[in-house]
Amino acid sequence: MSYSDKVIDHYNNPRNVGSMDKTSADVGTGLVGAPECGDVMKLQIKVNRETNVIEEAKFKTFGCGSAIASSSLATEWVKGKTVDEALAIKNMDIVKELSLPPVKIHCSVLAEDAIRAAIGDWKKKQEAAQPVAATVAQ
């Protein structure tokens, strides 16, 4: 099995590896996959609450070279996008960019899931932080 140059590049020089404080109100954390499957991705985003722009993204992945490359690429792509723009990222975009063979398409699906999970987690935090509106219509 030979890898595309882009996969090899991401593997040798992964972008945005690391962790953010997951308790922070501006951070969304997505943890997808399972160790028994051989694939676990953690993707975190830091969102500017005024502009909804993803200012920072970090990842960590347990998985094959294609999984590492897919999640590394995902962090590159979400940075600078708004949350809604990031939700539009599709796994097939990742497949095309990295030239993933059919047997590795599931890695790109997991990366897309990770983006969604991180955004979902951030959104939940924003909703929870809403002041309880005292709308008592008399």
Next chain:
Amino acid sequence: MSTDVKVPQQLTATHVPAPKGVKLPIYMDNHATTPMDPRVLEEMLPFFMEKFGNAASRNHSFGWAGEEGVETARERIAKLIGATTKEIIFTSGATESDNLAIKGVAEMYREKGNHIITAVTEHKAVLDTCKRLEKYGYRVTYLPVQKDGLVNLDELKRAMDDKTILVTIMAANNEIGVVQPIAEIGKLCRERGVIFHTDATQAIGKIPIDVNKQNIDLMSISGHKMYGPKGVGALYVRRKNPRVQISAIIDGGGHERGMRSGTLNVAGIVGLGKACAIASEEMSREAMKLSGLRDRLRDRIMNRLDETYINGTMEHRLPGNLNISFAYVEGESLLMGINDIAVSSGSACTSATLEPSYVLKALGTGDDLAHSSIRFGIGRFNTEAEVDYVADRVIETVERLRELSPLYEMAKEGINLADVKWAGEAH
């Protein structure tokens, strides 16, 4: 408080440089196949262009030369395993030998019974053959193995009944190198009047095999696992005490005493014979050298890295085999990081079917550790310098990948991964 963790420098892949005398890439996958020993090639060469006759051509010197080469090889193989020449049949390899042994016994003894016993860690050549026989109405018991990889003799005893006609258990496992108690299994079978076949592909030439001392009735042998050529193997078929008969699975001419038709691969057979002759001479010295190298590799890696686990018992194991799981790091990504070294992994990602190693599963190794396993097969041509280099490259790659691993991070935070509810779990 900063939301960013300082990224360690070693995340970018760098390499320990190869020391002088180490030629890259390094081959350390000798359970998959072996390079041919130059002495084997030299022995084979005349049989391609000068002594090219068909060994079955009885009437001219070309045929006689071929026949002589074949019979010399037959003697050498017989000598290595304590058999007689009449008990050696040549095949295209161990897969064919396994098929011939199992199907051959099943058909020949079908009036006597229809029950076959094997083990879950056998090679697919045995397992798939058994699966096919099940379709034809044979009953097959697949014995589990213990955590150390060994078959339990009491379980084997209990599994045998009056319809059992064959037990087939491999002498040494290709993934974890574990060596089964062949003599005891053979003795049990002899007492019960059950034929005992062993797939000795990985064992021949590496550990002593004696068909009489170990009570073996049928045995599969492969050329390319012992520094011989690919495409040739042999099947030992006992003639005395007791006499074992098998039905042929290939018809056409009645070669090899009617058991395996087809023009003999003379050059290949000569190569297999030479490989066996070399093994007869050098096996015990080589085994010491290989286990020394293997232990060196193991210690160098395990002294440096924590949370590494050896799969299968070290006590009954092929001298050159090491199979280690590196927790929190996936096997294929590890292989990618040591891409100047040839080894293999039990990870699902490295298999065409995306299934993790069934052998590791059978040991009770969790799927996550199965995905994290690497098999090293040290062989005749590996050196100490290579072993040190391989160990160092494995260490640096594992360390780098652990920095990338969310599982390692969670473990270091004190989280018990077994307690986590994973998003991808139900599937």
